[in-house]
Amino acid sequence: MDFSQMTYLYLILQAVLLALVSPFLLGMIGQIRSRLEGRKGPGIGQVRRDIRKYFRKNSIAPIGSTAVFSLTPYVYFGTAVLAAAITPIFVSSLISDTYADLFALVGILFLGTVSLILAGLDTGTAFGGMGASREMTILALVEPTILMSIYAVSIPSHSSNLTAIVRGLLVHPLQAFLPGNVLALAALAIVVLAETSRLPIDNPSTHLELTMIHEAMILEYAGPKLALLEWASAIRLGVFLSLLANLFLPFGIANLGGSFPDILIGLAAISLKVIFLGAAIGAAEVFIAKLRLFRVPELLAGSFVISVLAVAGSFLFSAGLR
Amino acid sequence: MTGLTDIRLIDFSSAGLLLSAILLVWRRDLLAMVKIISAQGFTLVAIALLEGLRSGETTLLLVALLFFVTRVIAIPMALRRLLRGSSKELETSPLVNTASSLVIAALLSLLAFLVAQPLIGSSHSAEVILLPFPLATFLVALLIIVTRSKALSQLIGFLCLDNALSALALIATSGVPLVVEVGVSLDVLFLVLVLVLVIGKMQEKILHTDLSELRELHE
Numbered sequence: 207m208d209f210s211q212m213t214y215l216y217l218i219l220q221a222v223l224l225a226l227v228s229p230f231l232l233g234m235i236g237q238i239r240s241r242l243e244g245r246k247g248p249g250i251g252q253v254r255r256d257i258r259k260y261f262r263k264n265s266i267a268p269i270g271s272t273a274v275f276s277l278t279p280y281v282y283f284g285t286a287v288l289a290a291a292i293t294p295i296f297v298s299s300l301i302s303d304t305y306a307d308l309f310a311l312v313g314i315l316f317l318g319t320v321s322l323i324l325a326g327l328d329t330g331t332a333f334g335g336m337g338a339s340r341e342m343t344i345l346a347l348v349e350p351t352i353l354m355s356i357y358a359v360s361i362p363s364h365s366s367n368l369t370a371i372v373r374g375l376l377v378h379p380l381q382a383f384l385p386g387n388v389l390a391l392a393a394l395a396i397v398v399l400a401e402t403s404r405l406p407i408d409n410p411s412t413h414l415e416l417t418m419i420h421e422a423m424i425l426e427y428a429g430p431k432l433a434l435l436e437w438a439s440a441i442r443l444g445v446f447l448s449l450l451a452n453l454f455l456p457f458g459i460a461n462l463g464g465s466f467p468d469i470l471i472g473l474a475a476i477s478l479k480v481i482f483l484g485a486a487i488g489a490a491e492v493f494i495a496k497l498r499l500f501r502v503p504e505l506l507a508g509s510f511v512i513s514v515l516a517v518a519g520s521f522l523f524s525a526g527l528r
Numbered sequence: 529m530t531g532l533t534d535i536r537l538i539d540f541s542s543a544g545l546l547l548s549a550i551l552l553v554w555r556r557d558l559l560a561m562v563k564i565i566s567a568q569g570f571t572l573v574a575i576a577l578l579e580g581l582r583s584g585e586t587t588l589l590l591v592a593l594l595f596f597v598t599r600v601i602a603i604p605m606a607l608r609r610l611l612r613g614s615s616k617e618l619e620t621s622p623l624v625n626t627a628s629s630l631v632i633a634a635l636l637s638l639l640a641f642l643v644a645q646p647l648i649g650s651s652h653s654a655e656v657i658l659l660p661f662p663l664a665t666f667l668v669a670l671l672i673i674v675t676r677s678k679a680l681s682q683l684i685g686f687l688c689l690d691n692a693l694s695a696l697a698l699i700a701t702s703g704v705p706l707v708v709e710v711g712v713s714l715d716v717l718f719l720v721l722v723l724v725l726v727i728g729k730m731q732e733k734i735l736h737t738d739l740s741e742l743r744e745l746h747e
Contacts, residue, residue, distance in 0.1 A: 385543035392547075507627040508554045511634040515550070518641045519543060522648075522657060 221291035223473075228444035229254040229437065231484050236411075238488030253440060257433045265429035268329050278325035279427065279434040285318035286438040286445065295448045296472030297460045298369045306368045308356045311449070315401070315442065319345055322435075326423035333415060337422025340499065344407065344419070347506040348397050354513035355397070358390040359453055361520040372456045382454045386520030391454050393513035396505065398446040402439070404487060406497040407505070417496060444480065451479035538582075541574035542661035545695055546637065549668040549688055553633045554626065556619045561684050562607045565691075569599030572691050575698050579655070587706045588698075595694070598713045603687065603720050610680065610724045613731070621738070624675045633668045640664035658699050665692035677738050679727045683720065690716050 233250035240247030267275055292306045292314075319341065326338035360366040362381050363374035375382055382388075400407045403420035413421055424435050452459060458475025460468040497505060548568035555561055573595045580588030622629060640663040648657050669692055672685030694712070697704050 383540070385539050388540070389543065389547065504554070504626040504630070507630040508550070511550055511630045511637075512547070514634045515543075515546065515637055518638060518660070522641065522660065523539065 216297045217291045220295050220297055221287050224290040224295060224444050224448075225287060225437070225441055228440040229257055231444055231447075231480060232440045234481070235484050235488040235491075238485055239491050242489060242492045253436070257437050257440075260428075260433035260436065261430050263429040265427075265431050268331065268426050270330055271328050271426070274321075274324050274328040275426075276431070278321045278328075279431040279438075281321040282318045283434045283438040283441075285314050285321075286441040289314050289318075289445045290441055292368070293445050293449050294368050294372045294452050294456070294459055295445075296469065296476045298372050298452075298456075304367070308360065308366045308368055308371070309353075311368065312352055312356065315445070316345065316349070318438065318442070319401070322423050329426040331426060333418075333422045333425050336415075337419055337425070340419045341423060344400050344502065344506065347503055347510070348400050351393050351506065351510045351513045352397050354510065354517055355390040355393045358386050358513065358516035358520040361386065361517070372452055372459060375454070375456050376459070379455075379457070384520065384523050386516045386518075386523055387454065389512050389516035389519060391450070393509045393516060394450055394453070396509035396512075398450055399487075400502075400506065402443045402446055405491045406494050407502055409496045417499070447480045447483045448476055451476065451483060455479065538575060538578040538655065539658065541571045541578065542658040542695065542699065544568075544571040545575070545691065546661045546665050546668070549665045549672075549692070550630070550633055550637075552672055552684065552688060553629050553668060556622070556626070558619060558678075558680055558684075559608075559611055561681065562604050562611065565607075565684050565687050566600055566604035568688065568691050569595065569604070572599060572695055572698075575695055579698050579702060583702055585702070588702070590706060591698075591709050594710060594713050598717045599687075599691065602717055606721055606724045607680070607684070610728055613728060621677055622675050623677060629671065629675055633671055636667040636671060637664035640667055655699050655702075659696070662692045662695040662699060666696065679723075679730065683723050683727070687716070687720070 230250050230253070233248075233253040236252065237247045237250045289311055292311060294306070298306075323338045323341050323345070326334040326341070328334070356366060359371060362378075362384065363371045365371065399405070403410050408419040409417060410420065412418060413425075415422070420439070424432065427435055458471050460472035545568060548564050548571065551564045552561055552568075555564065573592050576588055576592035576595055580586070580592060624632070637660075641660040644660040644663050647659055666689060669685050669689035672688060673682050676682050676685060690712075694709075
């Protein structure tokens with residue numbers, strides 16, 4: 207097997223592993239939340255059991271819905287898995303591989319969101335359209351923030367290539383604590399909560415029509431297609447959390463084509479980081495309430511301001527230190 | 529290497545100064561604003577402390593202690609006591625909506641960064657690259673004072689302004705003489721105490737502290 211085939215094998219392995227593990231991540235967040243609220247909780251395997259159950263059910267499509275509706279689960283799932291492959295999770299790809307670019311990654315993830323929005327509209331129901339319009343609002347507000355924070359993160363390493371950023375941080379770990387980077391982390395954290403439909407932007411555990419966003423768009427799905435959507439949501443959460451962790455503290459990540467122990471260390475490191483982040487989300491969700499929908503733009507505007515400051519700070523300090 | 533890590537910590541504190549000013553624009557909850565202003569006081573203490581450790585001047589350490597007593601402990605305590613007394617006014621009512629004032633705050637910060645650029649270029653001191661942060665905090669504090677109508681939130685804006693000025697003095701000139709610093713800090717402290725009394729009386733007599741509605745004198 208030559209080297210390039212080997213690298214693709216690693217990336218596929220990474221995507222498959224994340225896809226298998228991510229339902230448990232979602233289950234863990236739910237379980238931590240239940241325990242902290244004094245409930246027994248369904249156990250960390252509940253999300254996986256739900257997904258398996260949906261796969262056995264029949265799929266139905268609303269009357270009048272088109273191919274957009276039936277293709278969306280595959281697009282959403284496909285983009286999530288592709289993102290899982292190219293994100294540096296426990297192996298980072300080669301610097302020469304131009305696909306591992308932050309802008310490309312964000313584009314891929316947004317493609318999934320946009321397809322979901324279109325599917326929400328395609329059902330022709332009131333809830334689908336409502337959810338789609340809300341998600342579109344949030345997406346439009348999130349995008350500038352995400353671009354600015356990426357810009358801030360990529361200034362110290364002079365590249366938006368994920369591998370270059372991660373390698374740069376591995377060589378100079380202190381770089382992660384530049385004010386520009388810390389501010390970008392704060393802005394990205396808010397964006398990740400918005401994009402993965404967590405509190406305080408969206409509540410994933412309710413179907414209350416006044417507040418739901420993500421759930422409103424997938425309300426008409428049933429059976430295997432719903433299973434794919436739920437699974438893809440879990441994978442996206444895993445991708446976003448690993449990205450957040452590795453853009454700031456990439457310790458332990460293995461080289462592509464690294465030895466077997468390196469890979470094991472990479473796996474252990476990322477599990478630790480993602481479990482920590484997931485636990486933090488689960489614990490934080492106990493204490494916060496969902497924001498009113500009209501307050502959400504304020505929160506996202508705040509994260510935008512922070513990301514603008516991050517860019518300014520990054521320029522300042524990378525110019526000053528050199 | 530130690531010099532580098534020192535600067536890194538002071539970078540953090542000055543970024544925290546600006547970040548807390550932005551958070552003040554963001555939050556409406558007055559209790560949260562008091563917490564933020566106390567945290568901002570703490571970043572000021574950190575700047576004074578780090579500056580003192582770097583330059584080896586003991587007066588700066590005393591200044592840090594002074595800041596800690598006034599900005600982190602005494603003033604927030606007085607504000608909190610005032611809030612505990614009034615159950616009605618727990619939220620500010622900004623004249624400009626929060627999203628737009630956040631965007632204005634971002635623009636003001638960028639302006640500060642642009643204005644400070646020539647100053648940074650003209651100096652050899654390593655700390656002077658931090659100049660934009662207190663400058664931006666200053667502008668954002670002015671924004672808070674201008675766009676808030678409640679007396680307490682204006683007072684908080686004023687405190688933010690004062691923190692920014694102290695930080696500016698620390699970063700640009702390694703601090704002013706101790707006597708001046710003591711004078712200014714006590715001034716601010718007494719000003720806040722007096723204003724807290726006045727606001728408390730206002731709440732008792734006229735049941736609100738919306739300054740834009742106080743237009744005429746009553747006997």
